[in-house]
Amino acid sequence: MAPPPPGPDGETQKQVKAESTEMASQRRPISNILFIIAMQTEALPLVDKFQLIEAPSSDSVFPEGVPWVRYSGKYKDLTISIVSPGKDAALGVDSVGTVSAALVTYASIQALKPDLIINAGTSGGFKAKGACIGDVFVASDVAFHDRRIPIPVFDLYGVGLKQACNTPNLLKELNLKVGKLSTGDSLDMSPHDEAAIIANDATVKDMEGAAVAYVADLLKVPVIFVKAVTDIVDGDKPTAEEFLQNLAAVTAALDLAVTQIVDYINGKSVSEL
Amino acid sequence: MAPPPPGPDGETQKQVKAESTEMASQRRPISNILFIIAMQTEALPLVDKFQLIEAPSSDSVFPEGVPWVRYSGKYKDLTISIVSPGKDAALGVDSVGTVSAALVTYASIQALKPDLIINAGTSGGFKAKGACIGDVFVASDVAFHDRRIPIPVFDLYGVGLKQACNTPNLLKELNLKVGKLSTGDSLDMSPHDEAAIIANDATVKDMEGAAVAYVADLLKVPVIFVKAVTDIVDGDKPTAEEFLQNLAAVTAALDLAVTQIVDYINGKSVSEL
Incomplete structure (x- = not known):
């Protein structure tokens, strides 16, 4: 009943075109940064x-x-937008977690066409992997730890x-700590969760990163994760x-790192970072 | 720095307007149904x-x-669209779970302006709550079982x-089974998960429903959940x-129930269901 899908040649051509557009955009100076930040407390100082x-x-x-909140303006040569999922209409708390994060990332990419996304926020850290309260990590990669589907490939x-x-270059210049990020709701x-986080080899744990990464990958927008440690997951105190x-205190450390990162990005292309 | 938010009166007026628009749309005959179905195997018979x-x-x-797939056409007096999140571009498996379901629900509501959403699919069932393989349930309400946030209100x-x-009326006329649905990734x-599912008093368990419900609620579109039981979660066999x-067999039972539901809906308004 359905018309035949486009043949492999058409798909390949489209893919090549998409890839060359992507490469060209990586060489242009970044002019439009989109921050995705889950909580108002994290967003307002920035x-x-x-x-x-x-x-x-x-x-x-x-x-x-929708309760989504957008702040925008010019900073140096950059247009900066900060988008938060905002307060849940019924309950009044920040709309944290992967579903809200995915939705605002998708809608913001569609509306704002950013050159680069920065997902910034607080996170749990693992002292066994060297994390301390107040540390700020840039994530090398991101994965989920609460989506167990024990069927081959689905896993x-x-x-x-x-x-x-x-x-x-950014990591070296600013001497930033690097670790893997694991996300769950x-x-x-x-x-x-713990077994999956260990399998993910994660240093930091958040509630949004892998969902933002999923959407950024889907729509081919490069993304950076900047995560400040508010609590030690493998420590004595309740999370x-x-x-x-x-x-509040850790948010200040996050803001300092984010400002340094944005200052470094200003005037550069994605491929120069 | 930010301009003052709209005052409570403006908000109240807007809310009253939105509510009356919603009530009016509930009295019009349904003409546009959007199905959100996670897996191709579930979607194709329909x-x-x-x-x-x-x-x-x-x-x-x-x-x-994006890999999202849309099928559409006319059936009786209805425009019907079935949207699936499609195959993951890198891995080739169906894009199951809450993040993809939320994204396609959001994008489909924006593009298709449905009068009613039906989230149909397979599910796990609890024999302790009376579920058997092949049973089809309509969900009375939906909740997540894998988003534990032990802070007051965030919980x-x-x-x-x-x-x-x-x-x-639909439930009575078609003699459909009713149960609560619990969702996790x-x-x-x-x-x-089990403790949360029991707290949710769930008869069936899926991987998308509560995310579809979240987006439908956000954008004020009524939603029905139709879930067929493929496995008994509290039974002996591995899920x-x-x-x-x-x-495949249970999908046939699902299709029969969905067809009966669509035939019943045809010519009626949301408030008549």
């Missing part, structure tokens, strides 16, 4: 730092009724491993308590 | 049944590069309980094996 303005709801690029899809944008860590205690 | 045509990639309502956000569209069930064994 909004102030870059002197961004909240888009009024009359000028929203998003559908009516790999569940893990959803994606590489972050390769930024050797729970703030705590079950034994099953929720430690997270809330350290949130 | 594509045949309703004689739908796959949209060629030149006529895609979705961004270039409720994580569970993400949403009501399905209220359809007392794993095919298996960890002890933590993955039982799932693969029963997939």
Whole structure:
């Protein structure tokens, strides 16, 4: 009943064209950065730092009724947007987690056509992998730890491993710590999660990164992950308590690192990072 | 730095307007149904049944590069679209789970403006709650079982309980079984998942429903969940094996129920269901 799908030649040509467009865009200076930040507490200091303005709801690029918040402005040679999924309409808490993060990343890419995405936020860190409270990590790659599908190939899809944008010069110049990021929708860590996090070889754990990576990969936009450690997952203190205690102070460390990264990016292309 | 948010009066007026638009749309006959179906195996028999045509990639309502597949056509007085997240570009397996389901639901609502969403598919069932292989359930409500956030109010956000569209006449007329649906990104069930599923009082367990419900609620589109049981979660057989064994046969039972539901919907408004 359905018309025949495009033949392999058409697909190959389209792919080659997409790849060459992608390579060309990697050599142009970056002019448009999109931040995806899950919590308002994490976003607001950066909004102030870059002197961004909240888009009024009359000028929203998003559908009516969604709680998504967009701040934007110029900083040096860059257009910067910070998008947060905002407060849940019924409950009033930040819309954390993979589903909201995927949705705002998708809608923001469609509306804003960024050259680069930066997913910045707080995370849990593993002291066994060298993480301390207040450390800021750039992720080399990202995977899920709570999508177990024990059927061949589906298991790999569940893990959803994606590489972050390769930024050797940025990492060297700013002397940033590098680690692997593992994502799940729970703030705590079950034994099953722990086994998957170890299999992912993760130094930091968050609730959004791999979903942002999935969408960025789908739409071919390079993405960087900057994650500051608010709590030690393999430590003595309960995660929720430690997270809330350290949130404000660690956010300051995150902002400093993000500002240095943005200053470094200014004037450069993706392939120069 | 940001302009003041709209005052409570403006918000209230907007909300009243949105609610009256929603109520009016509930009284119009349904003309446009969107199916969200995670797997091709689940979708194709319905594509045949309703004689739908796959949209060629030149006529895609979705961004270039996404694997999302849309079939559409007329059936009786209805425009029917079936959208699936399609095969993962790198791995070739169906893009199951909450992130993909949320994305295609969002993009499809934006592009197709459906009057009603039906999320149909296979599920695990709990014999302790009366489920048997081949049973088809309509979900009364939907929640997540793998988003544990042990901070007050965030915990409720994580569970993400949403009501399905209220359809007392449809349920009575077609003598359909009703149960609660619990969603998570794993095919298996960890002890933590099990505790949350019991707390959700679920009869069936899937990998997409609560994400579809979240997006439908965000964009104010009524949604129905139709889930056929391919495996007994609290039984003796391993889920993955039982799932693969029963997939084709149970899909036939699902199609029969879905066809009956669509025939019943034809000519009626949402408030008559």
